[in-house]
Amino acid sequence: MATDRRPLAEVVSARVGGLADRVRRRSVEMKTPGQIEAMRAAGLVVAAALAAVTEAARPGVSTADLDGIAEGVIRDAGAVPSFLGYQGFPRSICTSVNEQVVHGIPAPQQVLGDGDLVSVDCGAILDGWHGDAAVTLLVGTPRPEDEALSAATRAAMHAGIEQLVPGGRLGDVSHAVEEEARRRAAADGRTYGIVADYGGHGIGTSMHMDPFVPNVGRAGSGMRLRPGMVLAIEPMLTGGTDETDELDDGWTVVTADGSRAAHWEHSVAVTDDGPRILTAPAS
Numbered sequence: 001m002a003t004d005r006r007p008l009a010e011v012v013s014a015r016v017g018g019l020a021d022r023v024r025r026r027s028v029e030m031k032t033p034g035q036i037e038a039m040r041a042a043g044l045v046v047a048a049a050l051a052a053v054t055e056a057a058r059p060g061v062s063t064a065d066l067d068g069i070a071e072g073v074i075r076d077a078g079a080v081p082s083f084l085g086y087q088g089f090p091r092s093i094c095t096s097v098n099e100q101v102v103h104g105i106p107a108p109q110q111v112l113g114d115g116d117l118v119s120v121d122c123g124a125i126l127d128g129w130h131g132d133a134a135v136t137l138l139v140g141t142p143r144p145e146d147e148a149l150s151a152a153t154r155a156a157m158h159a160g161i162e163q164l165v166p167g168g169r170l171g172d173v174s175h176a177v178e179e180e181a182r183r184r185a186a187a188d189g190r191t192y193g194i195v196a197d198y199g200g201h202g203i204g205t206s207m208h209m210d211p212f213v214p215n216v217g218r219a220g221s222g223m224r225l226r227p228g229m230v231l232a233i234e235p236m237l238t239g240g241t242d243e244t245d246e247l248d249d250g251w252t253v254v255t256a257d258g259s260r261a262a263h264w265e266h267s268v269a270v271t272d273d274g275p276r277i278l279t280a281p282a283s
């Protein structure tokens, strides 16, 4: 799915540091080079599904239409949509429109209109390995402020990804995401909220694994990054507040002030050659 709330145990262990960090590090699933190749195969399925959705998103198309397109691509590839049935989630992708941040549920009556913004989050399982990625799409003629918000969010994601190198620390990733978001806000002459209740995560044989990857943090802090770790990096920025609410459907997260939100995500392996984006489109 999109993202995890930060578990209380993570908050406590982050504050305890030292010993807790050593214990926590042992809980991270390490992948062999062969397993990373298998995760790349799963990631390619996610990339293909998102490419098809990107191609299809236009005024008059419903979010349920996009869901059907993504599920078709995933199943045609011999994979399984990981969101479908996840903790009861009823669809194969999350579609979050305008003030919706993440975890929106596709619906036939939710028809995209000119100038809408929709974040599409997609996950697939192939041969037991998970891929998870998200894009923000601007429908029809985009609003300039939405283009800037989406570009800033994507840039923040890539700033975080660049920090996924052996010997770095988890806090370097969080700090880079936060710094890039703030830098872009200043450059755009706007205030962007960095949603902190949700964030990235380890991924592999499950979708959501240790560690939690906050989108704000301190450089030089946290777990040491090692080759074989795979993390989903997924900033969510808003055009206003960083506060969110959850709708009565139990899933959809919206901005508390009604401002629009963007969400970008890739699943990325830490390798000796640097970060490898497993959900990048085939080149």
Ligand code: MG
Pocket: 001, 002, 003, 121, 122, 123, 132, 133, 134, 265
């Ligand atoms: Mg996701």
Ligand code: MG
Pocket: 001, 002, 003, 132, 133, 200, 201, 232, 234, 265
């Ligand atoms: Mg995710």
